[in-house]
Amino acid sequence: MRLLLLLVWLLAVGAVGVRAQQLLDWSSDEIRAVGQHGPWPPPPVRDPSNKVSGTPAGIALGEHLFNEPRLSGDGRMSCAKCHQAGREWSDGLAKARGAVELDRRTPSLWNVGYLHWFGWDGAGDSLWAQSIRPLLDPREMNGGPTRAGEFLRSDLAFACGYERAFGSKPGTDDERLLVDTAKALAAFQATLVSPRAPFDDFRDALVSGDRESAARYPLAAQRGLKLFIGEANCNLCHLGPRFTSGEFGDIGIPFFVRPGEVDSGRLGGLGRLAANPFNLLGKYNDDATGNNARRTRHVQRQHANFGEFRVPGLRQVGRSGPYMHNGSLATLEDVIRHYSEVSPDRLHSDGIPLVRPLGLSAEQSADLVAFLRSLDAEPLARPSPAPLCP
Amino acid sequence: MRLAAALLGTLLATPAWADCALDLGRGTGWVVFSEHYLMAFRPDPLRIEVGEPFALILNVCTRNGGAAELLAVDANMPEHRHGMNYRATIVAKGDGRFRAEGFLFHMPGRWEITFDVRAGDDSERLTHDIILK
Numbered sequence: 001m002r003l004l005l006l007l008v009w010l011l012a013v014g015a016v017g018v019r020a021q022q023l024l025d026w027s028s029d030e031i032r033a034v035g036q037h038g039p040w041p042p043p044p045v046r047d048p049s050n051k052v053s054g055t056p057a058g059i060a061l062g063e064h065l066f067n068e069p070r071l072s073g074d075g076r077m078s079c080a081k082c083h084q085a086g087r088e089w090s091d092g093l094a095k096a097r098g099a100v101e102l103d104r105r106t107p108s109l110w111n112v113g114y115l116h117w118f119g120w121d122g123a124g125d126s127l128w129a130q131s132i133r134p135l136l137d138p139r140e141m142n143g144g145p146t147r148a149g150e151f152l153r154s155d156l157a158f159a160c161g162y163e164r165a166f167g168s169k170p171g172t173d174d175e176r177l178l179v180d181t182a183k184a185l186a187a188f189q190a191t192l193v194s195p196r197a198p199f200d201d202f203r204d205a206l207v208s209g210d211r212e213s214a215a216r217y218p219l220a221a222q223r224g225l226k227l228f229i230g231e232a233n234c235n236l237c238h239l240g241p242r243f244t245s246g247e248f249g250d251i252g253i254p255f256f257v258r259p260g261e262v263d264s265g266r267l268g269g270l271g272r273l274a275a276n277p278f279n280l281l282g283k284y285n286d287d288a289t290g291n292n293a294r295r296t297r298h299v300q301r302q303h304a305n306f307g308e309f310r311v312p313g314l315r316q317v318g319r320s321g322p323y324m325h326n327g328s329l330a331t332l333e334d335v336i337r338h339y340s341e342v343s344p345d346r347l348h349s350d351g352i353p354l355v356r357p358l359g360l361s362a363e364q365s366a367d368l369v370a371f372l373r374s375l376d377a378e379p380l381a382r383p384s385p386a387p388l389c390p
Numbered sequence: 391m392r393l394a395a396a397l398l399g400t401l402l403a404t405p406a407w408a409d410c411a412l413d414l415g416r417g418t419g420w421v422v423f424s425e426h427y428l429m430a431f432r433p434d435p436l437r438i439e440v441g442e443p444f445a446l447i448l449n450v451c452t453r454n455g456g457a458a459e460l461l462a463v464d465a466n467m468p469e470h471r472h473g474m475n476y477r478a479t480i481v482a483k484g485d486g487r488f489r490a491e492g493f494l495f496h497m498p499g500r501w502e503i504t505f506d507v508r509a510g511d512d513s514e515r516l517t518h519d520i521i522l523k
Contacts, residue, residue, distance in 0.1 A: 032523075235498075236497050236498065236499070237497070239440060239441075239497075239498065240440070240441065245440065245441050245496050245497065246441055246496075247441070247475060247496040248475070294443045294491070294492065295443060295476070295494065297492065298443075298476040298477055298478065298479065298491070298492030298494075299475060299476050299477075300474075300475065300476060300477040302475075304472065350471040351467075351468070351469055351470045351471030351472070352469045352470055353470075354470060354497075
């Protein structure tokens with residue numbers, strides 16, 4: 001009897017072991033689709049419109065400026081107040097809180113250097129141009145156009161850091177110093193690359209044919225990934241290593257911010273882009289070839305842009321809720337429920353809709369969440385920045 | 391494939407067609423033709439990537455050897471009934487050669503490129519499909 005029990009126990013343990021090591025069948029098309037979400041991390045990015053992008057002195061100055069509240073009007077708010085390292089470079093709030101509560105969520109800064117459009121509405125066409133906006137916005141840091149220049153000239157350590165980064169002492173041109181402040185901020189933000197996640201190990205193993213390593217990836221995540229690249233078609237917009245096209249879409253989130261007032265999203269963003277003197281068609285673009293301004297030169301403002309918002313990347317997504325541009329969905333489960341039940345009437349699609357109610361079962365929803373959570377990893381602790389000019 | 395090659399060979403055997411340069415440098419690219427027009431084009435850079443800007447280099451010819459004009463070039467996804475988020479602009483390079491700048495395909499799938507060409511009063515729309523994976 002004991003022998004029989006032992007045999008049954010061994011078989012049961014063995015069965016569990018086999019289940020834990022199982023690899024689903026992946027077709028060549030699926031392997032190709034999974035492979036397109038890597039490798040990770042990508043090579044460091046360098047922005048040709050920003051002469052201090054990728055330079056150690058520019059990055060160091062940018063990190064100090066990022067944490068500097070004296071850039072704000074009341075001397076109390078820095079970039080780091082809303083973009084917190086311990087909260088995935090966001091704030092964990094449904095809506096950003098500057099001097100007042102804003103209408104949109106603070107976007108995470110992970111992998112922001114790889115984008116081409118910035119902000120939920122893409123009103124910024126460079127990371128440095130986007131970084132100017134909160135410095136000036138009365139609802140956010142409210143620094144005013146001369147604040148950055150006055151600060152760089154008056155603080156000895158920052159003046160020294162500026163000279164190291166830009167090759168000359170801070171001058172008297174406040175607009176130039178505002179732009180340079182933003183370029184240093186951008187140089188720092190572009191270094192924020194999310195860590196490798198369990199998905200990346202699976203992706204690399206699957207692509208290289210290492211079935212044993214690939215089988216360590218949880219079955220629920222495998223099933224969720226199959227849905228993501230298959231039936232649910234999530235990868236039409238959440239594509240590539242960063243899981244975003246970097247473009248814009250309307251996924252049926254209500255656009256009323258309060259009674260009688262709407263957030264027009266990309267439509268308004270394109271208007272602000274055209275009116276922005278700091279866009280890439282302006283004099284502060286350091287790229288003499290003009291090649292990096294092609295998107296700005298050719299983008300067209302269309303009625304369909306109304307209610308569109310930037311497709312966010314999905315790395316670290318399980319750690320960086322609430323979700324959507326307005327923080328209206330609290331959890332990943334809520335996000336999946338939205339895509340499962342979204343009303344097609346709201347989306348006004350003439351052709352095959354990109355977003356449609358997926359009608360997911362409870363198990364399919366859980367599988368998608370399991371996959372999305374496999375894009376999360378614990379970031380390394382950041383050391384304090386070295387002094388600017390020791 | 392053989393049929394297309396034979397058809398193209400027949401077209402090129404006609405003297406006026408033979409004057410139409412199909413080699414756009416770094417390989418021919420794609421050829422599109424109708425009863426009245428023959429057009430060769432290729433992307434620059436050669437490989438189109440989702441989300442990355444590219445240009446088209448084009449050579450437009452007419453059956454009778456007359457000058458042809460490229461009026462407009464655009465792209466859309468017929469299944470989803472949406473176009474690009476960008477508008478291409480055309481620069482004439484002379485002798486029926488053109489460069490259209492400002493393309494960006496923001497999604498994988500079937501993109502239909504449309505070319506509006508004209509010679510005199512006769513205009514026509516040519517199309518070509520690209521499947522982007």
